[in-house]
Amino acid sequence: MPTEIENINPNVYGKRKEREVTANEEDEDVPDPFDTREIFDLIRNINDPEHPLTLEELHVVQEDLINVNDGKNEVNIKFTPTIPHCSMATLIGLSIRVKLLRSLPPRFKVNVEITPGTHASENAVNKQLADKERVAAALENKHLAEVINQCIASKV
Amino acid sequence: MSKLSLEHTLQGHKGRIWGVSWHPKGNAFASCGEDKTIRVWSLSGNTWTTKTILSDGHKRTIREISWSPCGQYLTSASFDGTTAIWSKTSGEFECIATLEGHENEVKSVSWSHSGNLLATCSRDKSVWIWELAGEDEFDCAAVLNSHTQDVKRVVWHPKKDILASASYDNTIKMYAENAADNDWYSTATLESHNSTVWSIDFDADGERLVSCSDDKTLKIWRAYQPGNEEGIYTPDNETVWKCVCTVSGEHSRAIYDVSWCKKTGLIATACGDDAIRIFKEDANSQKNEPTFSMITSEDKAHLQDVNAVKWNPSQEGQLISCSDDGTIKLWKFIE
Numbered sequence: 268m269p270t271e272i273e274n275i276n277p278n279v280y281g282k283r284k285e286r287e288v289t290a291n292e293e294d295e296d297v298p299d300p301f302d303t304r305e306i307f308d309l310i311r312n313i314n315d316p317e318h319p320l321t322l323e324e325l326h327v328v329q330e331d332l333i334n335v336n337d338g339k340n341e342v343n344i345k346f347t348p349t350i351p352h353c354s355m356a357t358l359i360g361l362s363i364r365v366k367l368l369r370s371l372p373p374r375f376k377v378n379v380e381i382t383p384g385t386h387a388s389e390n391a392v393n394k395q396l397a398d399k400e401r402v403a404a405a406l407e408n409k410h411l412a413e414v415i416n417q418c419i420a421s422k423v
Numbered sequence: 424m425s426k427l428s429l430e431h432t433l434q435g436h437k438g439r440i441w442g443v444s445w446h447p448k449g450n451a452f453a454s455c456g457e458d459k460t461i462r463v464w465s466l467s468g469n470t471w472t473t474k475t476i477l478s479d480g481h482k483r484t485i486r487e488i489s490w491s492p493c494g495q496y497l498t499s500a501s502f503d504g505t506t507a508i509w510s511k512t513s514g515e516f517e518c519i520a521t522l523e524g525h526e527n528e529v530k531s532v533s534w535s536h537s538g539n540l541l542a543t544c545s546r547d548k549s550v551w552i553w554e555l556a557g558e559d560e561f562d563c564a565a566v567l568n569s570h571t572q573d574v575k576r577v578v579w580h581p582k583k584d585i586l587a588s589a590s591y592d593n594t595i596k597m598y599a600e601n602a603a604d605n606d607w608y609s610t611a612t613l614e615s616h617n618s619t620v621w622s623i624d625f626d627a628d629g630e631r632l633v634s635c636s637d638d639k640t641l642k643i644w645r646a647y648q649p650g651n652e653e654g655i656y657t658p659d660n661e662t663v664w665k666c667v668c669t670v671s672g673e674h675s676r677a678i679y680d681v682s683w684c685k686k687t688g689l690i691a692t693a694c695g696d697d698a699i700r701i702f703k704e705d706a707n708s709q710k711n712e713p714t715f716s717m718i719t720s721e722d723k724a725h726l727q728d729v730n731a732v733k734w735n736p737s738q739e740g741q742l743i744s745c746s747d748d749g750t751i752k753l754w755k756f757i758e
Contacts, residue, residue: 373726373727373747373748374726374727376676376695376696394591394618394619394637397637397677398591398619398637399695399728400486400530400575401546401573403439403457403484403502404484404502404527404528404546407483407484407502
């Protein structure tokens with residue numbers, strides 16, 4: 268965990284209401300592909316590494332920055348760091364990746380990228396998050412895995 | 424229409440399988456993965472079975488394995504920062520040496536054609552060359568720090584003591600030994616890819632190299648020696664490598680491995696879109712501007728990313744692949 272908090276007064280936003288379950292969704296015979304809301308619900312309660320707030324409350328993740336193509340097995344997430352020099356950006360992206368890696372069927376290809384123009388080292392962070400070999404090596408690091416698990420562990 | 428026909432699907436490893444490597448005779452192969460084990464497989468009757476499991480050599484993921492040209496030694500590169508040498512001289516595989524020195528994950532290991540030199544590379548940005556100094560003894564002959572990022576792959580030239588390395592810094596580098604002072608140095612930097620170069624392979628005579636990248640392209644490079652008839656400028660009297668062909672638009676995600684068959688000249692690719700593709704040089708291809716066409720695409724070769732493809736060195740048209748889906752597949756290429 269960071270010793271110094273970089274963004275002391277982040278903007279805090281409201282939370283979305285729970286998803287309303289439709290009759291079709293309760294019907295086991297109706298195919299129910301993954302949609303953006305479902306992906307959003309998986310990642311909205313990930314904790315920020317330095318604030319007792321969720322990624323949703325900090326607008327780091329937003330439903331309209333999620334793209335899902337169930338047929339093509341693709342999930343694309345754009346996340347927005349709270350400040351352009353946020354040193355936590357890689358860790359936040361990694362937490363989103365790990366959460367989806369664990370929750371979604373393995374057929375899905377998950378891309379996690381910074382919302383264009385919102386971070387000073389956007390390209391470097393994106394490249395690192397897309398490198399599955401480095402992600403695998405990072406997750407074998409016990410300390411890092413612990414930090415990520417703390418971020419992912421949902422309080423609600 | 425040519426195609427890949429699936430001959431065998433093998434399971435054994437737990438989780439992602441990172442690498443496969445044919446024994447030089449082509450009648451056995453080894454595999455490795457995130458379960459920290461190496462499996463040695465061979466054919467009995469019509470089935471491939473695990474003959475040996477080497478499970479006590481590494482503490483973390485085994486990224487790549489590689490056989491010595493004589494087939495007696497197997498080496499393994501691991502995220503634990505070490506490279507292990509396994510010998511079969513006593514009949515059973517045993518770990519005879521552990522090469523240490525890299526600061527973090529070792530990504531690749533490769534034997535030179537003579538079997539006297541070994542190269543390793545790491546996320547610490549360095550390439551190390553090791554010399555076989557006697558039975559079971561390896562001396563570090565060079566530490567090369569030319570790359571500015573994580574080095575993904577090292578591959579030796581098929582006939583000469585020339586080493587190639589591919590990196591997260593988007594470049595490929597060539598190394599040779601200086602005859603005057605026996606120092607290894609970087610002779611060339613191959614720049615053209617726009618993202619991580621995951622893998623490289625030489626053609627049969629080593630005059631050309633194929634590379635594959637996170638930028639979704641394949642590139643063919645040709646060596647131009649000093650005094651070449653094309654008049655390509657060769658500063659410092661060094662061989663210059665030029666990108667003579669780029670194959671784009673055929674892969675939809677990162678290409679993790681490429682294998683250039685020494686027998687047939689076919690190129691196989693392993694892609695993050697689960698497909699295996701085969702490329703062939705066109706009949707009317709020109710030496711300095713060659714053209715390659717995709718002749719086969721096995722779109723759902725695996726259920727997840729394909730991590731490695733390797734042509735059998737002795738059996739023409741046999742291809743092996745491994746994947747994040749935990750399977751190894753053997754394919755027969757049918758023209």
